[in-house]
Amino acid sequence: MKSNPAEFLTSTPNSGLCRSWFEALTMSTTHRFWRFVEIGVDPYLTEYRYDVTTTLSDIRAKYSYLEKGGEAKERFSVAGRIMGIRRHGKIVFAVLDDGTAQLQIVFRHDVLGDAMWRLVELLNVGDIVGVRGRPIKTLRGELSLLVEEFKVLAITWRDFPEKWHGLADSEKRYRMRYLDMMLNEDVRKAIISMYKIEKAFRDFLDSRGFIEIHTPKLQAVYGGALARPFVTRMYALDRDVYLSIAPETYLKRAVVANLFKVYEIAVCFRNEDIDAQHYPEFVQIEIYQAFSDWLDMMKLVEEMISSAIKTVYGDYKIEVSRGEEKVVLDFNPPWTRITIEDAIEKFGNIKIKGKDYNELIEIAKSLDIKIDDPRRGKIIEKIFEKVAEPKIVQPTFITMFPRDVSPLARPSREDPEYAERFEIFINGLEVGNGYSELNNPIVQYYFFKKEEELRIKSKEKFGEVEHHPMDKDYVRALEYGMPPTAGVGIGIYRLVMILHGLPSIKDVIPFTIVEQDDFKTIAEQYNDILNYYVDRLKLDKI
RNA sequence: GGGCCCGUAGCUCAGCUAGGUAGAGCGGCGGGCUUUUAACCCGUAGGUCCCGGGUUCAAAUCCCGGCGGGCCCGCCA
Numbered sequence: 001m002k003s004n005p006a007e008f009l010t011s012t013p014n015s016g017l018c019r020s021w022f023e024a025l026t027m028s029t030t031h032r033f034w035r036f037v038e039i040g041v042d043p044y045l046t047e048y049r050y051d052v053t054t055t056l057s058d059i060r061a062k063y064s065y066l067e068k069g070g071e072a073k074e075r076f077s078v079a080g081r082i083m084g085i086r087r088h089g090k091i092v093f094a095v096l097d098d099g100t101a102q103l104q105i106v107f108r109h110d111v112l113g114d115a116m117w118r119l120v121e122l123l124n125v126g127d128i129v130g131v132r133g134r135p136i137k138t139l140r141g142e143l144s145l146l147v148e149e150f151k152v153l154a155i156t157w158r159d160f161p162e163k164w165h166g167l168a169d170s171e172k173r174y175r176m177r178y179l180d181m182m183l184n185e186d187v188r189k190a191i192i193s194m195y196k197i198e199k200a201f202r203d204f205l206d207s208r209g210f211i212e213i214h215t216p217k218l219q220a221v222y223g224g225a226l227a228r229p230f231v232t233r234m235y236a237l238d239r240d241v242y243l244s245i246a247p248e249t250y251l252k253r254a255v256v257a258n259l260f261k262v263y264e265i266a267v268c269f270r271n272e273d274i275d276a277q278h279y280p281e282f283v284q285i286e287i288y289q290a291f292s293d294w295l296d297m298m299k300l301v302e303e304m305i306s307s308a309i310k311t312v313y314g315d316y317k318i319e320v321s322r323g324e325e326k327v328v329l330d331f332n333p334p335w336t337r338i339t340i341e342d343a344i345e346k347f348g349n350i351k352i353k354g355k356d357y358n359e360l361i362e363i364a365k366s367l368d369i370k371i372d373d374p375r376r377g378k379i380i381e382k383i384f385e386k387v388a389e390p391k392i393v394q395p396t397f398i399t400m401f402p403r404d405v406s407p408l409a410r411p412s413r414e415d416p417e418y419a420e421r422f423e424i425f426i427n428g429l430e431v432g433n434g435y436s437e438l439n440n441p442i443v444q445y446y447f448f449k450k451e452e453e454l455r456i457k458s459k460e461k462f463g464e465v466e467h468h469p470m471d472k473d474y475v476r477a478l479e480y481g482m483p484p485t486a487g488v489g490i491g492i493y494r495l496v497m498i499l500h501g502l503p504s505i506k507d508v509i510p511f512t513i514v515e516q517d518d519f520k521t522i523a524e525q526y527n528d529i530l531n532y533y534v535d536r537l538k539l540d541k542i
Numbered sequence: 543g544g545g546c547c548c549g550u551a552g553c554u555c556a557g558c559u560a561g562g563u564a565g566a567g568c569g570g571c572g573g574g575c576u577u578u579u580a581a582c583c584c585g586u587a588g589g590u591c592c593c594g595g596g597u598u599c600a601a602a603u604c605c606c607g608g609c610g611g612g613c614c615c616g617c618c619a
Binding site for chain 1: 552582616
């Protein structure tokens with residue numbers, strides 16, 4: 001069994017890592033790694049590449065016509081990870097995943113011979129192999145690749161989760177997200193869809209003459225939303241800077257720069273709590289189109305989202321779960337448009353129109369809403385969120401938001417108490433926000449000033465109220481002249497989360513933050529394997 | 543910021559209510575098996591019961607503190 005006693009004898013067992021010589025011996029020499037080495041296959045020193053000639057998805061498409069027991073003449077090479085293995089003596093069935101699809105591969109002793117068979121016997125779930133062979137259909141009708149030759153390209157050192165339940169523990173899922181994505185197909189699908197949706201958005205905007213720019217993530221003045229920012233240190237300027245909470249004020253500076261159709265798929269950072277709908281870093285697409293108003297923007301948004309969904313999912317209608325039930329979301333434009341006050345009346349049976357400030361507070365109190373922000377508009381928003389938002393299932397534009405909670409939006413041409421602002425709701429969740437942009441630098445300055453006043457005035461009574469900071473540089477940009485412009489921001493994580501019926505926004509984020517945990521690497525566990533590679537690669541001993 | 547729940551073998555979990563020898567399935571390892579689909583059959587190894595303290599003759603189990611994670615409420619999209 002022991003293949004290289006010399007190396008083993010020169011290795012020094014570390015008492016902190018191995019409890020005894022005996023244990024070091026039994027643990028290490030039984031590691032299957034040594035059995036690969038024994039038959040001359042080092043999982044890292046032997047193979048450096050593999051010629052792949054097709055994908056499993058292509059094989060599935062081209063050879064599903066095969067009859068049971070049928071064999072194709074053509075030979076293909078594919079590479080991927082072994083996701084399952086069923087051993088039947090001199091025939092072994094495995095499931096290979098090459099990233100495009102899974103396909104059964106069949107190892108037969110009579111095809112491969114004694115020498116290769118010793119390698120087949122060492123294969124485990126999780127190993128990475130390149131295989132060459134012919135498509136066949138087994139007696140049970142499973143399209144497969146009959147392996148005629150194969151290479152071990154890398155091995156897994158750790159046991160994979162159980163095949164039936166997979167990786168279910170939420171802590172382990174988020175901690176080892178690569179396993180979660182590898183084993184839980186719904187997670188992987190959502191993450192792939194996110195790429196496709198972003199690409200569809202870009203293609204759509206590209207066809208309409210938009211360009212994308214990168215706005216700064218490190219900013220001296222944050223803005224474009226009402227949220228607590230992350231503060232970090234920029235040593236080059238010896239000052240604190242803010243991580244971008246939104247690209248808005250910079251994209252509108254770009255509009256001032258004659259980039260009249262501009263957008264960004266932007267990571268935004270907001271230093272707020274994590275829950276099923278919120279994560280401190282998230283991705284938005286923000287779009288600005290000059291010479292347009294909010295009505296044009298609603299039209300653009302419903303066209304862009306619905307066509308992206310058609311492209312990615314093949315249909316305007318998507319079935320998703322809503323609690324215990326299933327519901328079909330219909331993205332076919334045009335979407336419903338309803339004012340926020342009408343929505344409150346329709347879904348909550350509460351009349352808002354014509355109510356004065358004190359009456360509004362009474363309504364809020366009767367709904368068990370805590371008043372922690374004095375603005376009239378904030379109270380209306382809270383009432384909406386409580387009584388109407390959860391009931392909005394189909395893609396819907398909620399319009400006519402109160403002016404006093406929209407410091408960057410243009411007051412309504414019909415009633416300056418309101419802004420020409422809409423939000424997009426799907427399946428009870430806000431996924432977007434847009435408006436006719438305020439392009440008047442005089443009024444913009446006034447609104448910023450009011451925001452500052454609000455912060456100071458309400459601080460004693462309510463504590464810190466989210467407000468938009470004064471951004472004089474942005475006002476100066478507007479002073480050079482910004483055309484009438486409409487803009488929108490759409491939360492991409494939330495959209496994908498809804499489209500895939502996933503319960504938490506973290507499920508669609510490829511990797512989220514976790515505290516470091518305590519564990520031993522393979523090199524820490526197996527001193528002799530460490531020494532083997534130190535020796536083989538002529539590294540300095542540690 | 544407030545509340546609730548979880549942490550036991552590589553993975554999924556039982557055991558905890560009512561303190562008394564650490565369990566199962568899968569996976570691993572060994573054996574058998576040339577058409578399986580969570581393959582099957584036989585055998586076998588594998589544990590800091592998250593950590594620390596307390597109560598007790600005795601703690602995975604009860605109590606206190608901590609760490610890690612999830613969910614809900616508040617705030618933010």
